[in-house]
Amino acid sequence: MPLTHFQKKVYSLTKKIPKGKITTYAEIAKALGIRSAQAVGTALKRNPFAPGVPCHRVVRSDGRIGGYAGKMDNPKKAQLLREEGVGIKDGNVEDFEKKLKRLC
């Protein structure tokens, strides 16, 4: 199944996130020139390259980890992030702004 142009751009940016760092849906959306982080979430949810594309490094802008594997606040996502050096406390990212990688 072919990927849409939109999805290619989302995955391309997501793959660039370094280990131990995270980014937000909004940052990706802005980098793509749209104002909808929701659309980014849609693309990552349909991620055909997992785990080639580290979609667990993409979190919400309020510090929550967001969803993973079709579920919200998935503990699996928190576990993966911890193993990469990103602390998670009750579904929230510790030092969220410090780990955040801006795409500008």
Add this chain to the structure above:
DNA sequence: CTCGTGACTTACG
């Protein structure tokens, strides 16, 4: 084309 849904974000009460 329209409509509903969603791994989002911000504003309001």
Add this chain to the structure above:
DNA sequence: ACGTAAGCCACGA
């Protein structure tokens, strides 16, 4: 602080 509404845009029916 918390829940809800509205805005947002891709995708499938």
